[in-house]
Amino acid sequence: MKEIAIISGKGGTGKTCISAAFSRFVESVVMIDADVDAANQHIILQPDNYIEEEYVGGEFAKIDYNKCIACGLCASYCRFDAITQNKGKVLIEEAACEGCKLCMRVCPSSAISMQEDHESRWYAGKIKNGVLFHARLAPGMDNSGKLVSLLRTEAKNYAKTNNEDLILIDGSPGVGCPVISTITGVNEVVIVVEATQSALHDLKRAVEVSREFKHIPTVIINKYSLNEEISTEIENWCTENELKVIGKIPFDLVFHEAVQARMPIPDFAEKSEINSLLFDIWQQIYS
Amino acid sequence: MRIVVGSGKGGTGKTFLSVNLFCFLEEQGIPVSFADCDVEEPNADLFLKGEVKSVETVFQNLPVIDTAACTFCGKCHDYCAFNAIMFIKNLEYISISEELCHDCGACLYACEFDAISEKKKELGKVRIMQSTKGNRIVDGLTNIGVYSGVRVIKSAVKKLENQGVEILDAPPGTSCPFVTTASFGDYVILVTEPTWFGLNDLKLAVETVRGMKKEFGVVINRAGDGEDPVSDYLKKEGIELLAKIPFDHKIAKWYSEGKIPVLESSDLHKIFYEIQRKLKI
Numbered sequence: 001m002k003e004i005a006i007i008s009g010k011g012g013t014g015k016t017c018i019s020a021a022f023s024r025f026v027e028s029v030v031m032i033d034a035d036v037d038a039a040n041q042h043i044i045l046q047p048d049n050y051i052e053e054e055y056v057g058g059e060f061a062k063i064d065y066n067k068c069i070a071c072g073l074c075a076s077y078c079r080f081d082a083i084t085q086n087k088g089k090v091l092i093e094e095a096a097c098e099g100c101k102l103c104m105r106v107c108p109s110s111a112i113s114m115q116e117d118h119e120s121r122w123y124a125g126k127i128k129n130g131v132l133f134h135a136r137l138a139p140g141m142d143n144s145g146k147l148v149s150l151l152r153t154e155a156k157n158y159a160k161t162n163n164e165d166l167i168l169i170d171g172s173p174g175v176g177c178p179v180i181s182t183i184t185g186v187n188e189v190v191i192v193v194e195a196t197q198s199a200l201h202d203l204k205r206a207v208e209v210s211r212e213f214k215h216i217p218t219v220i221i222n223k224y225s226l227n228e229e230i231s232t233e234i235e236n237w238c239t240e241n242e243l244k245v246i247g248k249i250p251f252d253l254v255f256h257e258a259v260q261a262r263m264p265i266p267d268f269a270e271k272s273e274i275n276s277l278l279f280d281i282w283q284q285i286y287s
Numbered sequence: 288m289r290i291v292v293g294s295g296k297g298g299t300g301k302t303f304l305s306v307n308l309f310c311f312l313e314e315q316g317i318p319v320s321f322a323d324c325d326v327e328e329p330n331a332d333l334f335l336k337g338e339v340k341s342v343e344t345v346f347q348n349l350p351v352i353d354t355a356a357c358t359f360c361g362k363c364h365d366y367c368a369f370n371a372i373m374f375i376k377n378l379e380y381i382s383i384s385e386e387l388c389h390d391c392g393a394c395l396y397a398c399e400f401d402a403i404s405e406k407k408k409e410l411g412k413v414r415i416m417q418s419t420k421g422n423r424i425v426d427g428l429t430n431i432g433v434y435s436g437v438r439v440i441k442s443a444v445k446k447l448e449n450q451g452v453e454i455l456d457a458p459p460g461t462s463c464p465f466v467t468t469a470s471f472g473d474y475v476i477l478v479t480e481p482t483w484f485g486l487n488d489l490k491l492a493v494e495t496v497r498g499m500k501k502e503f504g505v506v507i508n509r510a511g512d513g514e515d516p517v518s519d520y521l522k523k524e525g526i527e528l529l530a531k532i533p534f535d536h537k538i539a540k541w542y543s544e545g546k547i548p549v550l551e552s553s554d555l556h557k558i559f560y561e562i563q564r565k566l567k568i
Contacts, residue, residue: 009328011459012298016484037460038295038488059368079392081441095466095499098437100368100391139495140466145434173297173459174327177434196543198302198330205328208431226536227543259482260514 001159003152003167003186004285005034007210007217009202011173013194014222017255019170020044020264021278026166026286029130030159034148034182035172036135044264047125047132055120055135055150057143059099061092067111074103074112095140117141122151124158128267131158145177152181166286175209183210189217190246190285195224195231203234207243218246220281225250247281249274288568289453291472293496295488297459299478300508300532301325303542305456306334307549311559312568313420314550318451321418322443323426324468325458326411326436333545337416337424344412345427345442347390348405350383356402357381363394363403386434411439415446423448437467444471452568461495469496474566475503476529481515489517493526503527504565509534529565530558 006019016033020041023029033041061074061082070090075083082096083103092103104112119138124131133155135147155167171182183189189210193203203219210217219238224231231248238245258268265275292305305321312319323331350363350372359381364374371387372394374380385408395403411429418424427443429436436458447453457468469475475496479485489505496503504527507517511534521528532538538548538555549555 008297010298010330011296035460037462037465038297038491040296040484040487043483043487077392077396079390093470095470098389098391098463100389100393101366102391102393102396105366105393105396136491137462139461139491139498140463142435142463144460144462175431176327176429176436176464180432180434197333197545198328201330201333202328205431212432226539230543256482256511256513259484262483 001165001167002188002286003169004188004190005169005171005183005186006190006192007171007179007182007206008173008192009175009206010194010199013192013199014255015192016040016044016170017259017265018192018220018222018278019168021266021275022282022285023168024129024264024266025279025282027129028164030155030164030167031127031130031132032151032155032167032169033132033134034151034169034178036137036144036147036178037172039134039136041132041170042125042134043262044259045127045132046262047123047127047134049123049125051124053122054118055122055147056116056118057120057137057147058117058141059114060094060097061101061103061112062115063090063092064111064113067109069109071108073106073108077102077106098142120147122147124154130164145181148178148181175205179209180213183213183215188285189215190220191217192220192222193234194222195227195234197230200230200234200237207241216243218244218285220246221248223251224248246284247277249277289455289471289473290566291455291457291469291475292478293457293465293469293475293492294459294478295461295492296479296484299480299485301459301478302330302456303508304476304478304506305454306331307547307555307559308562309335309454310547311549312452312563313418313422317568318422319454320423320448320451321425321454321456322447323456324440324443325456326427326429326439326443326464327458329426329428331456332416332424332426334547335418335424337418339414339416341415342412343415343442345410345439346407347410347438349385349388349390349408350394350403351406352381352383353402353404354381356400358400362397362399366393366397368393386432411436413439413443413446436464440464440467461491466495466499469499469501472501475501476506477503478506478508479517480509481507481511481517483516486516486520489520493524504529506562507531527565530562532558
C-alpha cells in the first residue's frame, strides 16, 4: 500500500483540483481530504456518504453562575487569556479556551465544568472509483491534526480490508498541525506551488517541514504562465535544493470551469491538453 | 478600528486585500497599522517591505521533571488534557512529549512533590517593522515543526500601535488560529471567490464569525462573467457585499511580482474607495 500526500504551503495553488484529477487516473483509489477546516474535495468527487460519525475533538470550560463565588482564582491560573473578570463577574471566552481543565481543577466552589464539542463530523463516501474520507471540524476547534490522523487510520483500515493499493491525501495549507499529521509516515510528498512570490516563499517552508519529517518532496508548478520569470526562479531554487520539478501546468480556465461543473478534470475535459499533462505528471508520481 | 481579513478557503486573496487596503489608506495619510497573523506562512512583508526595527522571540513554557524528586504518583499525567506526559507506573518511566504540550501549567499545579519546574522553548518570532510612510507593520513566524501558531499570533497583535485603523491578515481556515485572530477584530472582511469551493468555505467562515457575534462583510475576488453562486448566497442571507474585484491578468501579474496593484490601477482604486466608504473609515 502506498500513501501519497499533496500539500502546498500557500492556499489556493490548485491542490484540490490536481489531486481530484490524479484520483481519476487509477482504477481504484482511497482518497482523503485532510483540509478538515475547509474541505472541498466532496464538491468535486460528490461522495455518497455511507458513514457519518461524530468526532469529539475538543472541550471548553463553562461556568455555573449559581455556584461561582467570583473569587477570580481561575482567571489567575489561565494561561490562555481566556478568563476575564468584569465588575466581579467571571467570563470565559470560548474561542480562547484550549480545554486544559486547570480552571476547573482550581475552582474552590466546583463551579466550572467542561463541555464537549459535538459539532464536528467525519465521513466516508463512495465515489466513482473508490472511497473518499472527509471531515468537518467545528469552527474554532483545536485538534485538527488529531482529526486528520483519525481519517488516515480509518482510510488505512478500509484499504487493508479491501486490498486497496493507493491512498491519496489532499492536504491543507500551512505548515502547522494538520499538515504535520498529513505527511507523517506517508511514502511520498508532492508540493503544488504557483508562480507567485508568495507561493515561492511558502514552498520553502513546506519543503522545510517535509524535510523535518524525512521526506524529499517533488514539486508541481501550477499556473506557471502567470509569471514565467518567477516560475523559472522556482525551478532554479528547486534545482539548487535538489528537488525534482515533475510538472509545469499553465494557467488555464478549464480548472475554474471544471470546479463550476463540480467535476474532476478527466471527467470534465478528457480530451484537453491539461488533462494529458496532468496524466503525464501522475505517471511520474505513481506507476 | 480593528479589521480582520479572513477567508475560510486558502488562496482567495486575503493578503491581496489586506496589503492593498493598508497601502490605500496609508496613501491618504490615514493612521493605519498592519499585522500579518498567518504565522505559518506569512507573506504580507513580500509586498509591504517594511524596515525591521526589532525582533522578539516568542516562547512557551515546557515542564521539566526532576526524576529524583518524582514519586511516580501519576497525578501530572492525569491532569494533562493533551496527553503530553508519557507515564508507565511499573517501570517508573515518565517523560514529556514537547510538541503536544500546550503550556497550560496543569502538571505544575498537580505535582505535590515540587518535582516539576519549567524551561523555555522557542516557538517563533515577531518582527516589528516600519513602512516608508512611518506606519507600523508586524508579522509573526512560527518555527518549523511547531503545531500551533496561536501564541505567536497573540504576541504579534499585542505589538500593534492602538491608533487609527489596524488591519489583521488572518490565516486560512476556521480553526483555532483563525478564531484567535478574528477574536481581536471589530469587523471581519471575508474574502472569497465566485466558485463552489469559495462558497462552501465562505459558509463555514460565516458560521464561525456569526458564532463569535462579529460584524462582517464579504469581498468577492477574481469575479468573472460566469456563474456566481456566492452573490446569490449573500443576497439570500442578507450579508453585505463590500466589493467585487474582477479577475484581471494585469493585477495577477503585478501581484505575482510583489507589487501593490491598488497603487497601479485606477479601477482598483475606485473599488477600494468603495470598501473604505462602506467601512466608514
